[in-house]
Amino acid sequence: MAAATRRYRVGLVLYLVNLAAACALAAPMAVLIDDAFGRSLSGLDLASSFRFEAIVDFLRSRHDALANHFQVLGFGVLFYAVVSAVLTGGVIDSLKSPPRSPFLPRFMGGCGRYALRYLRLIVYLGIALVGLYWLNRGLDRLIVLAFDQTDHEVAAFWIMRGKQGLALTVLLVLAAVFDLARVLTAFEDRTHMIGALMTSLGFVGRHLGSILGLYTVLLTFTLTLFVTYLLVAHALLPPSSVVLLLAAQQIVMFMRHGVRVVGLASLMAHYRAATGAPPESGDLPMGGGAPGAATLTVVTLVVVAAGAARAAQPAARPVAPPAIARQPESVARTPLSPRVVSYQIEASLDPAGGSVTGRETIVYRNATRVAMKDLAFHLYPNAFSNTHSTFMRGIPWTDEQTLQRLERMARERSWGLMKVVSVRLADGADLTARATIDDTVMTVPLPRPVPPGDSARIEVAWETLLPRTFDRMGRWGDHFDVMQWFPKPAVFTDAGWKIYPFYRTSEFFADFGTFEVTLKAPREYVVEATGVPGERHEGPDGTLSVTYRAEDVHDFAWIADRNAQVARTIFSEGPYASSPVEILYVHQPYRRRMAPRIIAAVEEGLRFYGARVMPYPYPRLVIDDLPMGLGGGMEYPMLFTTSMAWFLPQFYTAPQEVTLHEFGHQYWYGIVATNEFEEPWLDEGIDSYVTRRVMETIDPPRPGRTADGLHLYVGARLLAEGLEAPLGRFTLDLDQILGIRETPFRPIEGGLLGYPVSPFWLDLPGVGDGPFLSSKDGYAKVARDNPITTPAWGFRPGSYTGIVYDKTDVALETIGRLIGKETLDQALREYVRRFRFAHPGSDDFFAVLVETAGRARPGLDLRPFIQPLFYGTGRLDFAVASLKSREAKAPRGLVPPSRAGLEPLDRRGETPLDGSSKQYESEVIVARPGEIVLPVEILVKFEDGAEVRESWDGRDTWKRFTYEREARAASAEIDPGGIYAMDLDRTNNSLTLDRNQRAIAPLVLHWLFLVQNELHLASSLL
């Protein structure tokens, strides 16, 4: 009993030290939170519901202050690790001393006695952790060697998990060895720490089973504590109860420290029992603690596991019925497009050599008013031919992971290349010697210019060497993605050829036409392609040739895979497509379970676009799912790629999002063939906006309860980014050491087990508020770097995605809120109607937008909005800078009389304004911290329920409004309708007269709890 009291006291001391340190370290964040939310309406909202936008705005708008804070926190954590090493001396000394000896003196004495020795141990622990990091790296290399170019993705996945299990085990053993080394030092008064470590290592080695068991139980118990806490916080705590939340969190923290003390006591007892080290106390070897914890843990685990097993049961979803492979017949349709070019291609794949040999006859019609003196071709595969291609030079220097992949291509010489063998005119003139090649561009002067209306007929023979799959095209084992693979004419205009080298981010611009492509591959390969398959010929050498025909497309891609399976369905619903659409999902066998989800997403896209934009005009659509998560999504006419893990749960919506995004490209650049080199936003940006709209029809955005939302957000961030302690130029990162985030073949940022995790792509029963915030977050990071309408080569390194995809999405969302979503949909429909199968530019898009908006809302001119949002780099930010209210008083002083000759009125005391009822003066100052000038509304609410709306042209940097009323102004809000989705910080858009501390208290408590846990981790690893 006495021993139990002692353990309780030790735990209490550790807990209090942790709490004090955490309070000090968390205080700056509490100040920041109060500053942002203490008087804002979004802070008040936090009391009942959680909006990701408030958190995103807070993190982005106070980015610098937060970065400093995290740095301080990082050093604080490090310092705490040192302090707690010293404290461990007190812990061990008190635990081993007789129960009746005075507690505090003994504790303090223990701290001092072993301090220097325990501090030396920290250095050795650091070295051991670095060793673990390198062990991880070495094992990663071995896994890469074993699985490179194979299709054993499932096996690779489990081996990676095994490796991580091993790393975790090693970490537990390290924790035990260092704990025991401290115990030994105290028991035997060791002075040589390496000696103590060696003895400890030997002991742990001899008793590995029981010690590892003990530490596993401790870890499991800690994890169970968290599960219980989360369940309690979700299910039982009233959302606004600050006290209960604080109590629950502090109970968890106190128990964590209790677990730590029990762990050390158990280890000591174990060591005594095994070595007969004399107990100083009459204490019995370790009693109830650990076994008690073990029982509790096992019970909880069983309960949790049973729940998890139920949750993991895939809902019995019928797999798409294996539709009879009905060949949609290729009818000679009336042309949809101008058909400037026609291709006849014969190509054959040599899997062993990783190459494609081809021969093409191209008829290119001069549809301009000027003579065509030469021909210009894209030779895309040359992008992958060396380290200095335009494509490779476009990798930002900060993108280390991609640079490593390039390094690897260089090491193993797995380059791609396009070798042009011959170029000749159909009349026999050989132009091979005249053709010049620069990077990915080939120019061929013609012997005679082709006048307007006439055509050039040219024959090209070539060989394409497929690189190791890099982003989109190439080979991986028996899987071949043959994309951007044939010499392809650029676009001829009145101003000459529009041709550009293949950029890292932008690649598409071509003329519509017809393709007749005969593809030859070994018979055992599954081959799928753009177009509709027709004649088949079996070759004598075990090959199969299939001829594909495609009309009114401007590109042709194909895939060949020896192991793939095909899930197939026919979509023939209502008016959403111009004819039944055959959908084929070509996937690795182990990804079968993703088929219903991917196909359902495509069908959702067909419906959305069919109803609002234009029915899908082609009879077929192929989805190519690359193995090993390679390549990601990439779009080609009637064929696109995706790449996702096979096990992702339904509530993780990224697979649907990627599928819908690539499907959207069938329209944006596929049908409306914009120039992706010059105006990438017209395809990627508009696609991002519409994709999100489709996603929101599937999973409508729902803000959740505060606790749910915060746990989800923090949990997902922790899973994705891990626990990091930034220390200046160096970052301490536990999951780097454990290798939790690693994946052998697909380097990703922010992921778990090698697959991306984002709080924005989770759609859970309680909350799903993310897709728009995903864009807003991406845009806020780079808001000022570039205008949306920047050409592909003009982006600041690392800003492309944030501007082209995210900023466009948020800008279009702003326009949608301004003119109404339905009106924006009408504009998109009209834009497609006018420019389908043509090459429109930004001006065309905006002309349709301005016209449609003007028709829907007479008097509304969108042009002043379009200029700053799409062509500018200014920030959009409105704020309520100040809100004050005070009682109105009659004037004091000498009041001049109303007539000459009279004495002034001398009023000395404060009196109410008119005596009958109290009057208040209120002052609201609004401001425009951003550079963008646009008109905006202001809503002022008074305490008697009255409301006043004001308009402000936003031209000055601030404006003052004053009121004299019988009630005080309770709140002021700028842009109350939330029209300006681009507003970078909505937390400063409102002020309340009173502070809402209760509303923001849970936020502060969650932060404190996080810091407490981080400190605890730094002190004991458990």
Ligand SMILES: [Zn+2]
């Ligand atoms: Zn895209």
